[in-house]
Amino acid sequence: MTPEQAIEQSGGISFGQNNQITIAGDVIAGDKIVTTIVNVEIPQPPLPNRPPRLVQFVGREMELAYYAEKLETAHIAVFSGMAGVGKTALATALVKRVATPEQVFWHSYG
Numbered sequence: 727m728t729p730e731q732a733i734e735q736s737g738g739i740s741f742g743q744n745n746q747i748t749i750a751g752d753v754i755a756g757d758k759i760v761t762t763i764v765n766v767e768i769p770q771p772p773l774p775n776r777p778p779r780l781v782q783f784v785g786r787e788m789e790l791a792y793y794a795e796k797l798e799t800a801h802i803a804v805f806s807g808m809a810g811v812g813k814t815a816l817a818t819a820l821v822k823r824v825a826t827p828e829q830v831f832w833h834s835y836g
Contacts, residue, residue, distance in 0.1 A: 774831040780818040793820050 793803045793816070803820065805813040814834070821830050 775833065776827055777818045777821045777830060777832050778814060780815060783815055783819040786816055789816060790820055790823065794824050797824055
């Protein structure tokens with residue numbers, strides 16, 4: 727019997743309410759069969775962060791146009807570079823120009 731057949735015959739996977747998953751199956755080892763049921767609760771994902779408040783931003787029109795075009799065509803913009811060069815300010819200015827806060831998933835590493 728294959729593992730897929732064992733899971734199918736003994737219950738399989740069921741998705742319940744409140745992000746709960748029940749996994750049932752037989753583990754076959756030699757001449758012993760052990761039925762196992764595991765309940766797993768998956769937590770809700772965290773709410774996305776919002777972009778920081780931008781007090782003042784001047785210039786960088788070419789970069790803003792470039793990233794706006796990337797968002798329009800590829801639906802993603804990734805900013806990388808050395809600390810202190812203005813990545814966060816550029817991204818915040820871009821978000822204010824092309825999207826509403828509800829459309830933004832903001833994640834900062836660090």
